[in-house]
Amino acid sequence: MHVTRRKRGAPPATAPRLLQAVVTVVLRRRGVLLAVPLLYLSAIVFLAGKWGLDGASPAVVVGITAAFRRKPPPAPGSVYKSSQVFEKLWPMMEADSNHTNALMTAWRQNSGQKWQSCISKRVTSTGLPPSNGYLIIEANGGLNQQRISICDAVAVAGLLNATLVIPMFHLNSVWRDASKFGDIFDEDYFIESLKNHVRVVKVLPEDLLEKFDHNLSSITNMRTRAFSSKSYYLQKVLPTLLELGAVRIAPFSNRLAHTVVPRMQRLRCLANFEALRFSEPIRLLAQKMVDRMVMKGHALSGGKYVSVHLRFEEDMVAFSCCKYDGGIKEEAEMEKARERGWRGKFHRNGRVISAEANRRGGKCPLTPLEVGMMLRGMGFDNRTMLYVASGKIYNAKKYMAPLRQLFPLLETKETLASADELAPFKRHSSRLAALDYTMCLHSEVFVTTQGGNFPHFLMGHRRYLYGGHAKTIKPDKRKLVLFLDNPNIRWDRFKRQMQDMLRHSDAKGYGLRKPNDSLYNFPMPDCMCKQPNGQFD
Known part of the structure; x- marks a missing residue:
């Protein structure tokens, strides 16, 4: 009689039965049901180690390998998906029947008190020694x-x-x-x-x-x-x-x-x-630009407009170490920009940079598309006059196109002033920033997207001018990236979340300076006095 001997190292025929018995026992105990996958995998690994993998089923080997090599899915909000969300929501944005423009109703908060400047009363002089x-x-x-x-x-x-x-x-x-x-x-x-x-x-x-x-x-x-x-x-x-x-x-x-x-x-x-007021050449051109903006929007909104401080210049995007949807080409351009501007700063030993963590943490500059989607969700429709304050936008042809699609009445320094008017300001970034500052100062709504000294001063100056309210939208980007992470989000839900953000900005418009705050951002109470019931002297 011919007897076939089992090869050395091959698992016995009873191995599958043993695994089945283990699983059956576990299933009978509902309290440990959640441990089934872990126990099953442990048994596979144990038997593979005991008898070797030479004679194991190929499916078992592949399964074990895949289980250990499979990369977990990115956490919500880690990856830029805003373009996909926009593609899904755009038809609903166009069909939205809500004809109430948030530009006319953005600020509802009433603190019960109004603030006004009282510097002249507080700063007195009896002569200088x-x-x-x-x-x-x-x-x-x-x-x-x-x-x-x-x-x-x-x-x-x-x-x-x-x-x-x-x-x-x-x-x-x-x-x-x-x-x-x-x-x-x-x-x-x-x-x-x-x-x-x-x-x-x-x-x-x-x-x-x-x-x-x-x-x-x-x-x-x-x-x-x-x-x-x-x-x-x-x-x-x-x-x-x-x-x-x-x-x-x-x-x-x-x-x-x-x-x-x-x-x-x-x-x-x-x-x-x-x-501190700007020099005469800056003041004169800035006032012309404000007047032109007001005139263009007079019939639609009584001259009111929204200003956005858009920080999506190449150096800002590079410094943030965030990833968008430009693929390998964008990554290469950002790496060159980082090396050109900061010479190895981002490759020092021990420095770990995670684009995903940066995005989840709200540290990534908002793209023009993301700003536009947020504003449309808040209720600013396509009849809104929008002024964009910025430097040279990275890959502007690609990234600015959807913002113009969302807000056709979009203006910049270059559209409100002629080339001849801007000529003396070219190659002078601070003078150009002064024009943007003035345009943003006089807008009905100011939108800050990335922080920095520009919005820091502007919010304080707006509080000083507008009775203590900054009239500023300052989005919570950690929440925003979560809503922009789901291409299947419904338009009504997206709107509801954006309008909650607008209400939050309205509520935070008033604010007294705390000990570690700057009065340039919070001029109350150091620079302003409150008048009960909005009555001014």
């Missing part, structure tokens, strides 16, 4: 970073009883704008507005220049700490000022604490909201 010397500061960064430096310098000069020299602007490697103070701001108006509170001069007197060989870098540079207190300036800077007659602080960026004594806060208010 003799000056203790000259304060020279260097403002760096872009337009609004420079603005922080200027206003903080006014407060420090007031504290030290120093004469402030018109601030110098450092040529920033990112902004690359060689403009001086007088190119952006009205020097004479600035000096005149502060004359009863802080002395300001355009240049150092000749005798002091001779003392330092006409070289400002020879003047002692006091490298102050960030967010320094009043006592720091009195103890560290004032003695040197009294001894030498002049001190220099460079750089002077965020060198004063958010919370200081009331008199210094009021000087900050006076400098930012009253003394």
